[in-house]
Amino acid sequence: MITFKLNGTEVEVEEGTTILEAAKEHGVEIPTLCYHPAFEPYQVCRVCLVEVIKDGQSKLVPSCGYKVEEGTEVLTHSELVLKRRRTIVELILAEAPNSERVLAIAKDLGIEKSRFESKREKECILCGLCVNACNDIIKVGAIGFAKRGTQREITTPYGEFSDVCSTCGACASLCPTGVIKVEEISDSEIKPILSEFDANLSQRPCIYVPFPQAVPNRPVIDRENCMYFKTGECRICEIVCQPEAIKYDQDEEITEEEVGAVIVATGYDLYPIERMKEYGGGEYTDVIDGLQFERLLSASGPTQGEVRRPSDGRIPKRVAFFACVGSRDPEHHCSYCSKICCMYMVKHALLYKERVPDGEPVIFSIDVRTSGKGYEEFYTRAKEEAGIIYIRGKPSRIIKEGDGYEVWAINTVTGKQIRVRCDMVVLSTAIIPTVGAPELAREMRIPVDEHGFLSEVHPKLRPVESLVRGFFLAGCSQAPKDIPDTVAQASAAASKVLEMFARGEILAEPHIVWVDEDKCATCKVCIDACPYEARELDEEKKAVVVSDALCQGCGCCVAACPTGATRQKNLDDEQLSRMVEAIFEQEKEHSGSD
Amino acid sequence: MNIVVCIKRVPQTADAQVRVDSSGKDIEKERLTFDLNESDAYALEQAVLFKEQSGGTITAVSVGHPDTEDTLRMVLAKGADTAIRIKAEDFDELDGYKTAQILKTVIEKAEFDMIFTGCMATDDGYYQVGVNLAQLLGIPHATLVSSIEIGDGAARIKRELEGGLLEHDEISLPALFSVQTGINVPRYASLIAIRKAAKKEIAAVGQDDIDKDALVLNTQIEELFVPPVTKRAEIFSGTPEEVSGKLADMLNEKGLI
Amino acid sequence: MAEILALVEHRQGSLRDVTFELMSCGRKLAENLDTRLTAVLLGHNTGEFADDLKTQAHRILVLDDERFKDFNSESYQQALSQVIKSENPVITLIGHTAFGMSLCPALGAQLDIPSSTDCLDIEMNDGGLKVIRQMYEGKLDARVRFRESPSYLVTIRTGCFPAEDGNLQAEIVSSDLKAAEPQHLKFIEYLEAAVGDVDITKADVVVGVGRGIKEKENMAMVEEFAGMIGGVVACTRPIVDAEWLPKDRQVGSSGKTVKPKLYIALGISGAFQHTAGMKGSDTIIAVNKDPDAPIFGEADYGIVDDLFKVLPALRDKITELKQ
Amino acid sequence: MNKKKNIADQINPEIRDALLEMGADGIYRCYQCGKCAGTCPWFPVGTYDFPIFRLPLEAALGMIASSEDKDELAAEIDKIYRCVGCEACVDQCPHGINIPSIFRAGRRLLVDFGSYPEILKSTVRKIHDVGNPVGEPREKRSDWARDLNVPVFEPGMEFLYFSCCISSYDPRVKSVARAVAGILQKAGISFGILQSEESCCGEAIRRIGSETVYEEVAKANTSAFERNSVAKVLVNSPHCYTSFKNDYPELGVKFDVLHISEHLSDLIESGAIKPDKEFAKKVVYHDPCALGRQNDIYEAPRNVLRSIPGLELLEVENFNHGLSVCCGAGSGGLWMEWDKDERIAGVRVTQLIDTGADVIAVACPYCLQMLEETAKSMGHDIPVMDIAEILAESCL
Structure with missing residues (x-):
C-alpha cells in the first residue's frame, strides 16, 4: 500500500495504481480522451495532466500513465493544471470542434471557443484508440497510423477499403470525435445490430440488457454478433467489467420440471411490413408498423418519447395511419380481423397529437371496430375533441415524393380520389402468432388453426382449454386479443388450473379407450398413432396399456389397431351401428309422414 | 304519339372487303358483319326522343330474314315497344318499291302519327322505300330530315339540301320522315332494357298475311360488278419522306404552295 | 316514240348545275331512241331559265305558278304527275338531289311507274331499261333491269353526265296546268346551315379529312398543316356527325361544294356523297392507307400510306421548300 | 316520362x-x-x-x-x-x-x-370479317416476312411463330416480327409461320365483350394449329400469350406457348445468341400487364436487356414489376378515344421519361404502339423499342 496526498487529502492505494485510477477510486474525476481501461495508457492527448509534487518539486504528468509514488502530492485541479489543460483542450477542440466529448470537457473547463485553428482535414485528434482497438483487441489490424506531422492520419493500408475489417465497429465506438466510420474502412456490407426492444428503431451493442424491465435485469451477450464468439478475440467487456461478471462459457440450460398444468401464453408478432410492397414496406424508412410507433411514443424509446422520423429525426407534421394492413385480406395476407388495431390507432393518433400539437394525424380505415367497454366513446372523443381525421378507404399505394410520402387512396364515402402528402406512415399490420409458436404447439400436441393460432376445445363453451388436457390458453396465442380480453382469458385459464388442482382428480372422457389384452399383438402401431402419449407396452402383461388420465378418447388408436384389440368405451361397433340404425328409422318416419 | 320505325339489317361494308358471289347478283355474306343500318339508328332514336317527350308507343318493322330478329331485339332494347319482322324469305327478290308495298300492308293496320325511316340503306342505297311507303299510305313525307319539332297536328322540319342549305317546312301529321344521320345522338341500351327485350315476343308476318301475288317488283339486279376504274390518281410510292418530297416538289412546281 | 322528260331544278332563283347534267343525259337518250327531249320547268316568272335552257332541249314545257317558285314535293308531284300522264314519256329524268329523292319515288308509287334512284348510267334498248347504280357504299356497281313498262322514272346521280353545250333550239310551250294548294306540306324558308368563321367555298386550298383521322385530337395536326399551306380544313359527313367540325365545313352532296385550286383529301375513302362536293377542284391529292379506296379514282395524285406518317413528313418538306 | x-x-x-x-x-x-x-x-x-x-x-x-x-x-x-x-x-x-x-x-x-362504342364495333367487325383488327386482308398477314425467307410452318418444326396482328400489319410494329424472325434464324431455331391461316388471338375482343367473335377466331386458330400439328407456339405479344395460355385451354386444345422474351433469355443463356454489338444507351423497361402482372414474367425480358453490352437498364421508381402502370391499350383501350390530357399512356410515358432513359423498352406490340404514339403526341422524341428490336441491333 502506498500513501500519498490527493488534492490535499492523504489517501492510500495499492502499489502500481496510476494516478487516474487512484483519483477515480477516491471520487476525483480527471478528464480523459485517449485513455481507455482496456489498453496500456497511450498518453498522447495529455488532457489528464495533473501536477505531482515530489520532494518539493512540481511537475506535470499524464495521470493515466503515471503510477502513484509514496509520499507525493497530487493536484488534479491546481491553477497550473487547469491552465495547461485549458490550452491542451483548446488545441484539441480546434481539431475536433464538433466532438461532443471534447465539447463537454471544454465546457467543464469554461472554454467556449478555441483560439486556434486546425490545419488538418479530418476531425481526428490522433488519440489512437481506434488503432489500439483494431490491433490489440480485435486483432485484425485493418487500420493504423500513416504519414507524419500535420499529414499524420489514421487509415487503412494504401487507403483502400479493407478486406480484413470485420465491421465489428470497435474503432467507431471508441472514437471520441466520431470521425471513424466503419463504412469508410470496410469493403463489406455493414449490418447494424438493431434493438429488438425498440422494434429496430435504434441500435444496441452485442452485450446489452434486453429491456428495461428484464428479469433478471442483467446484460446478456448476443452470441451471434459478439466478436469473441465469432473470432475468439476482443473480450473487451471482460476487461472493463470490474466485478468480473462476464462469463463467456455460461451456456443456456434446459431445466426440466414436472407440472400438472401448462398455460400457453406465447403472445404475438406483427405481420412483417416487408410484405406490403405497395406501401414500400421495408423500403421506405418512415413507413413503420404500430409497434415501432409505440416505441417512438415511449419515454424509454429510441427518441425518449418524442415523435421523430426514423429517416432524418425530423418531427413529422402529418402522419397517416393505415388500418387493416395485412388483416382482413384473405387473398394475400391474413383473413381475420386483428381486433386491436382500430383502438390502438385512436390512441396513437391522440398521443401523436399530444406530442406534436400542430401535427395532423390522418387515419385510413374501412370500418372502425370499437367493441369494448368505453371504446366507441373513446373513438368519438378522438374525432370530436382532438379533430383526428378519418378517411374511409384502404389506401392503394404509398409513393415516395421528395423527402415525404404521398398516400394514394379513394375516399369511398365520396368516391373521390385522395392524395395525401405526409411525413410518416404507420401501418397497423396484422397480429400473427409469435414466430415459433406453432412449432411449440406441435411439441405440445396442441392443434393450431390455419393461421397458426392455438385451437381451443370449443370457441364458446371451452375457450381457454386446449384440445390437450392440462394445457390452457391465454392471450394472443389463441387469437388476436386486446388487454382486457387477454387478462380475462389468463385469469380464466388460471382458475381452470386451480379448479383442476383443487379437485385432486380429473374427469376422463366417457369414451376413452381400453385394450383387450387377449387380442393385443403388441405390434405397437397404436403407440405411434396416439397423439397424447397415453399408451405404452406393458412387458409383463404382454399387452399395450392405456393411461386413463392421458387418453382423450380421440380414437386414432382404434382406427390404427390391426387386431381390433383397442376399443373405445361406450362407442364400440355395435353401439355405432345401433345409432346409425336409429337415425335411419327416424328418417323413415319423417319421410313416411310427408 | 304512336310511331312506326322501319329498320333494316344490312351488312357493314364500310371497312370490309366486298366480293360478288358465284351467282353474280349478290355478295359473299359469310365473312361480313350485319347490323342495323346507320341512318335507321337515327330514325329510331328520333322516335324514342318523341316517345320520351310525349308518350305513346313505338313499333319497329323490318322486312328481313330470320336473323333480323337480333336487330329487332336491339331496337326493342333501345326503346321500341313492339317489333314485327316481315319474313323476307317469303317474298323472293325485293327492291325498294316491293319492300314499301310489303311494309304498307303491315303498317296500314297500325295506328300511327308518325313513321320514321332512315334516309337510305347502306347496302342497296335506294333512297326510296320511305317515300314509296308514304305515297302508298297516302300520307305526306319529308326526306333528308335533319331536325323535327312537333306542334299541334303538324311538324316543323328542316331538310338538308345540297350546298349546306336547309329547307324549313311545315308538314301535317300523320307523316313519314326519312331522317338524315347526325339528327341526334343514338343511345345505348341499358341492361334492364336488354333483359326485357330479350324476352319480348317478335311478331312475324309472312305470305299468309300478305298477298304475295299483288306485289310488284320494279327492278331486278342483273349483275354486280366491281366499278371500272375510270380515272386513276398518279400514285407516289416510297417512304413517307420520299413521297412527301415528291409531292411537295410537284406542288411547288405548280405554284400551289 | 314517246319523249324523254327531264325536270329542271332550280333554287333561290338560279338553275342548278344538275339541270344541265340531266339535259346532257336526256339528249343522249333521245338521240339513241330517236326521240325528243322535253325539259319540264316548274316555276314562277321563269323566262330567264327558259332562255338558259334553249339550246339544251327540243322543247321546254313551262308550268308557271307562284307555288312552283320554291320546291314543294307535294305541289311538284301533283303537277308533274299530270304532265307525265298527259305527255306519256318513256323516261322521266330527275336529278338525284334532295328534290329528286323526295319526288321521284313518290311519283313512281303514285303513277305505278317503275322508278329507280341514284343512277350512274342508263341503257335503253329492246330489252327495256337498264341502269347502273352503286351499291354497298360504292364498293360495287349493279346493273339493274326494270320491269317492262311504257314509262320509267329515273334519278340521275350528279356528276355522271357532265354538262355540255347543246345545239338545239327549244320550242317553249306554256302549260296551263296550275299548282293545287298543297294540303300537307308548306315550304317556309331556306336556312343557311350553322355559319362558322371559315368559308370553305372561297379558299384556294382545302384540306379535307375523313374517318381516317381516327381521333378528334388529331384535328389539331391537320389544322396546323392547313394553316401552313394557307388552306382551310373541311371534312366529310361522319366528322360533322361526330361533332369534330361544324356543319359548315362539310364538303359533299349534303354539304358545300368546293372548287379550290388544291384539295388534299386525308383519310377520306371517297364516297360519292363527299366527292360530289370536291371533284371540281383543280388538283386533288389523296392520302389513304387503302390502295383500293375510291378516292384514288377522283384524285390526280395519291399516296398510299398512313396519313399520320405522311403528314409530318410533308409538313417538314414544305417547310424546307418555303425556306 | x-x-x-x-x-x-x-x-x-x-x-x-x-x-x-x-x-x-x-x-x-x-x-x-x-x-x-x-x-x-x-x-x-x-x-x-x-x-x-x-x-x-x-x-x-x-x-x-x-x-x-x-x-x-x-x-x-x-x-x-x-x-x-x-x-x-x-x-x-x-x-x-x-x-x-x-x-x-x-x-x-x-x-x-x-x-357499345362504335369504334370498338368496328374493331370487332374487322376481326370477324378479315381476322385482324387492322382491317387488312388475310393474304397480307405474312407480308412482313416476304423478303426474310421465313418458312411456312410444317409438322416437325419446333415452333410456330405466331406474330400478333399488330406486328404483322402495322408498318411500324412489323419490325418487331422481323427482328424476332431474324434472331431466331440466326440462332438456328426451327420455326415457321402459318401465314393467312392465322387469325387474331381474340384476347382484346373477348375483353371488349364479344365472346362470339372471340370463339370464332379462337376456333379458327386452334383448328389451324391442329391441322398443322403445332405443339409449341412462340409469341411476341403478351396478349396472344395470355390468350393461348389461359383462355384457349377452355376450348380443350393442348399446345405449349412461350413468350419470345422467355425463349430469347434462354437462348442467350445457352450461348445460342451472342449480343456483341454495343447498345450504349440508358434503357427503361416497361412491364406489359399481360406479361408481368398477369403471367408473372418479369425477369426474362430484363435478362435479355441485361445481356446487351453497354446497355444500362433503368426502372421506374415506385412503378415497376407488379406495381407498373398500364399503357392503357388493353381490353380495347388501344382503339378507344380519350381526350389527350385524359390518357393512361400519358402518365406512363411521363414516368418512363422521368427516369432519364434514352430508350423505352417494351415487350408487347400494344404497349409499343400506345407508348410511341403517345410520346410523339406529347412532343417527346424518345424511341420506343421492343426488346427483340434492341437485341437484334446487338446480335444481328
Whole structure:
C-alpha cells in the first residue's frame, strides 16, 4: 500500500495504481480522451495532466500513465493544471470542434471557443484508440497510423477499403470525435445490430440488457454478433467489467420440471411490413408498423418519447395511419380481423397529437371496430375533441415524393380520389402468432388453426382449454386479443388450473379407450398413432396399456389397431351401428309422414 | 304519339372487303358483319326522343330474314315497344318499291302519327322505300330530315339540301320522315332494357298475311360488278419522306404552295 | 316514240348545275331512241331559265305558278304527275338531289311507274331499261333491269353526265296546268346551315379529312398543316356527325361544294356523297392507307400510306421548300 | 316520362344473375375498401373519377348500365369501357375480386345488343370479317416476312411463330416480327409461320365483350394449329400469350406457348445468341400487364436487356414489376378515344421519361404502339423499342 496526498487529502492505494485510477477510486474525476481501461495508457492527448509534487518539486504528468509514488502530492485541479489543460483542450477542440466529448470537457473547463485553428482535414485528434482497438483487441489490424506531422492520419493500408475489417465497429465506438466510420474502412456490407426492444428503431451493442424491465435485469451477450464468439478475440467487456461478471462459457440450460398444468401464453408478432410492397414496406424508412410507433411514443424509446422520423429525426407534421394492413385480406395476407388495431390507432393518433400539437394525424380505415367497454366513446372523443381525421378507404399505394410520402387512396364515402402528402406512415399490420409458436404447439400436441393460432376445445363453451388436457390458453396465442380480453382469458385459464388442482382428480372422457389384452399383438402401431402419449407396452402383461388420465378418447388408436384389440368405451361397433340404425328409422318416419 | 320505325339489317361494308358471289347478283355474306343500318339508328332514336317527350308507343318493322330478329331485339332494347319482322324469305327478290308495298300492308293496320325511316340503306342505297311507303299510305313525307319539332297536328322540319342549305317546312301529321344521320345522338341500351327485350315476343308476318301475288317488283339486279376504274390518281410510292418530297416538289412546281 | 322528260331544278332563283347534267343525259337518250327531249320547268316568272335552257332541249314545257317558285314535293308531284300522264314519256329524268329523292319515288308509287334512284348510267334498248347504280357504299356497281313498262322514272346521280353545250333550239310551250294548294306540306324558308368563321367555298386550298383521322385530337395536326399551306380544313359527313367540325365545313352532296385550286383529301375513302362536293377542284391529292379506296379514282395524285406518317413528313418538306 | 324512377327500382336481381352467368367474379366478397381504385391506372391520370370499387356492389344489386336516362347511361357505358383490363386491381384486392371480369360480364351483355362504342364495333367487325383488327386482308398477314425467307410452318418444326396482328400489319410494329424472325434464324431455331391461316388471338375482343367473335377466331386458330400439328407456339405479344395460355385451354386444345422474351433469355443463356454489338444507351423497361402482372414474367425480358453490352437498364421508381402502370391499350383501350390530357399512356410515358432513359423498352406490340404514339403526341422524341428490336441491333 502506498500513501500519498490527493488534492490535499492523504489517501492510500495499492502499489502500481496510476494516478487516474487512484483519483477515480477516491471520487476525483480527471478528464480523459485517449485513455481507455482496456489498453496500456497511450498518453498522447495529455488532457489528464495533473501536477505531482515530489520532494518539493512540481511537475506535470499524464495521470493515466503515471503510477502513484509514496509520499507525493497530487493536484488534479491546481491553477497550473487547469491552465495547461485549458490550452491542451483548446488545441484539441480546434481539431475536433464538433466532438461532443471534447465539447463537454471544454465546457467543464469554461472554454467556449478555441483560439486556434486546425490545419488538418479530418476531425481526428490522433488519440489512437481506434488503432489500439483494431490491433490489440480485435486483432485484425485493418487500420493504423500513416504519414507524419500535420499529414499524420489514421487509415487503412494504401487507403483502400479493407478486406480484413470485420465491421465489428470497435474503432467507431471508441472514437471520441466520431470521425471513424466503419463504412469508410470496410469493403463489406455493414449490418447494424438493431434493438429488438425498440422494434429496430435504434441500435444496441452485442452485450446489452434486453429491456428495461428484464428479469433478471442483467446484460446478456448476443452470441451471434459478439466478436469473441465469432473470432475468439476482443473480450473487451471482460476487461472493463470490474466485478468480473462476464462469463463467456455460461451456456443456456434446459431445466426440466414436472407440472400438472401448462398455460400457453406465447403472445404475438406483427405481420412483417416487408410484405406490403405497395406501401414500400421495408423500403421506405418512415413507413413503420404500430409497434415501432409505440416505441417512438415511449419515454424509454429510441427518441425518449418524442415523435421523430426514423429517416432524418425530423418531427413529422402529418402522419397517416393505415388500418387493416395485412388483416382482413384473405387473398394475400391474413383473413381475420386483428381486433386491436382500430383502438390502438385512436390512441396513437391522440398521443401523436399530444406530442406534436400542430401535427395532423390522418387515419385510413374501412370500418372502425370499437367493441369494448368505453371504446366507441373513446373513438368519438378522438374525432370530436382532438379533430383526428378519418378517411374511409384502404389506401392503394404509398409513393415516395421528395423527402415525404404521398398516400394514394379513394375516399369511398365520396368516391373521390385522395392524395395525401405526409411525413410518416404507420401501418397497423396484422397480429400473427409469435414466430415459433406453432412449432411449440406441435411439441405440445396442441392443434393450431390455419393461421397458426392455438385451437381451443370449443370457441364458446371451452375457450381457454386446449384440445390437450392440462394445457390452457391465454392471450394472443389463441387469437388476436386486446388487454382486457387477454387478462380475462389468463385469469380464466388460471382458475381452470386451480379448479383442476383443487379437485385432486380429473374427469376422463366417457369414451376413452381400453385394450383387450387377449387380442393385443403388441405390434405397437397404436403407440405411434396416439397423439397424447397415453399408451405404452406393458412387458409383463404382454399387452399395450392405456393411461386413463392421458387418453382423450380421440380414437386414432382404434382406427390404427390391426387386431381390433383397442376399443373405445361406450362407442364400440355395435353401439355405432345401433345409432346409425336409429337415425335411419327416424328418417323413415319423417319421410313416411310427408 | 304512336310511331312506326322501319329498320333494316344490312351488312357493314364500310371497312370490309366486298366480293360478288358465284351467282353474280349478290355478295359473299359469310365473312361480313350485319347490323342495323346507320341512318335507321337515327330514325329510331328520333322516335324514342318523341316517345320520351310525349308518350305513346313505338313499333319497329323490318322486312328481313330470320336473323333480323337480333336487330329487332336491339331496337326493342333501345326503346321500341313492339317489333314485327316481315319474313323476307317469303317474298323472293325485293327492291325498294316491293319492300314499301310489303311494309304498307303491315303498317296500314297500325295506328300511327308518325313513321320514321332512315334516309337510305347502306347496302342497296335506294333512297326510296320511305317515300314509296308514304305515297302508298297516302300520307305526306319529308326526306333528308335533319331536325323535327312537333306542334299541334303538324311538324316543323328542316331538310338538308345540297350546298349546306336547309329547307324549313311545315308538314301535317300523320307523316313519314326519312331522317338524315347526325339528327341526334343514338343511345345505348341499358341492361334492364336488354333483359326485357330479350324476352319480348317478335311478331312475324309472312305470305299468309300478305298477298304475295299483288306485289310488284320494279327492278331486278342483273349483275354486280366491281366499278371500272375510270380515272386513276398518279400514285407516289416510297417512304413517307420520299413521297412527301415528291409531292411537295410537284406542288411547288405548280405554284400551289 | 314517246319523249324523254327531264325536270329542271332550280333554287333561290338560279338553275342548278344538275339541270344541265340531266339535259346532257336526256339528249343522249333521245338521240339513241330517236326521240325528243322535253325539259319540264316548274316555276314562277321563269323566262330567264327558259332562255338558259334553249339550246339544251327540243322543247321546254313551262308550268308557271307562284307555288312552283320554291320546291314543294307535294305541289311538284301533283303537277308533274299530270304532265307525265298527259305527255306519256318513256323516261322521266330527275336529278338525284334532295328534290329528286323526295319526288321521284313518290311519283313512281303514285303513277305505278317503275322508278329507280341514284343512277350512274342508263341503257335503253329492246330489252327495256337498264341502269347502273352503286351499291354497298360504292364498293360495287349493279346493273339493274326494270320491269317492262311504257314509262320509267329515273334519278340521275350528279356528276355522271357532265354538262355540255347543246345545239338545239327549244320550242317553249306554256302549260296551263296550275299548282293545287298543297294540303300537307308548306315550304317556309331556306336556312343557311350553322355559319362558322371559315368559308370553305372561297379558299384556294382545302384540306379535307375523313374517318381516317381516327381521333378528334388529331384535328389539331391537320389544322396546323392547313394553316401552313394557307388552306382551310373541311371534312366529310361522319366528322360533322361526330361533332369534330361544324356543319359548315362539310364538303359533299349534303354539304358545300368546293372548287379550290388544291384539295388534299386525308383519310377520306371517297364516297360519292363527299366527292360530289370536291371533284371540281383543280388538283386533288389523296392520302389513304387503302390502295383500293375510291378516292384514288377522283384524285390526280395519291399516296398510299398512313396519313399520320405522311403528314409530318410533308409538313417538314414544305417547310424546307418555303425556306 | 322523363322523371327519374325510384332508385329502389334499379335493384335488379335478374341482371345480377346474368352478370354472374357471364363470368362476373367475386361480387359478394367486396367490402368496399377502395384499394382497387387507387391502384387503377386511371388514378394517376387524375382527371377522371373511376370509382371501380363500387362495381362489385353495383353488380350484386344488378345496377350496372341500368340507368333509363340516355345521358346517364352513356356515361355508365363510357365507364364500363374505361377498364383497360390491366388487372392491377385484381392484384391488390384483399379478396382477389376480378373487377375486369365484372366489366367483361357487363360488356358481354351489351355487345350482344350492339350497345357499345362504335369504334370498338368496328374493331370487332374487322376481326370477324378479315381476322385482324387492322382491317387488312388475310393474304397480307405474312407480308412482313416476304423478303426474310421465313418458312411456312410444317409438322416437325419446333415452333410456330405466331406474330400478333399488330406486328404483322402495322408498318411500324412489323419490325418487331422481323427482328424476332431474324434472331431466331440466326440462332438456328426451327420455326415457321402459318401465314393467312392465322387469325387474331381474340384476347382484346373477348375483353371488349364479344365472346362470339372471340370463339370464332379462337376456333379458327386452334383448328389451324391442329391441322398443322403445332405443339409449341412462340409469341411476341403478351396478349396472344395470355390468350393461348389461359383462355384457349377452355376450348380443350393442348399446345405449349412461350413468350419470345422467355425463349430469347434462354437462348442467350445457352450461348445460342451472342449480343456483341454495343447498345450504349440508358434503357427503361416497361412491364406489359399481360406479361408481368398477369403471367408473372418479369425477369426474362430484363435478362435479355441485361445481356446487351453497354446497355444500362433503368426502372421506374415506385412503378415497376407488379406495381407498373398500364399503357392503357388493353381490353380495347388501344382503339378507344380519350381526350389527350385524359390518357393512361400519358402518365406512363411521363414516368418512363422521368427516369432519364434514352430508350423505352417494351415487350408487347400494344404497349409499343400506345407508348410511341403517345410520346410523339406529347412532343417527346424518345424511341420506343421492343426488346427483340434492341437485341437484334446487338446480335444481328
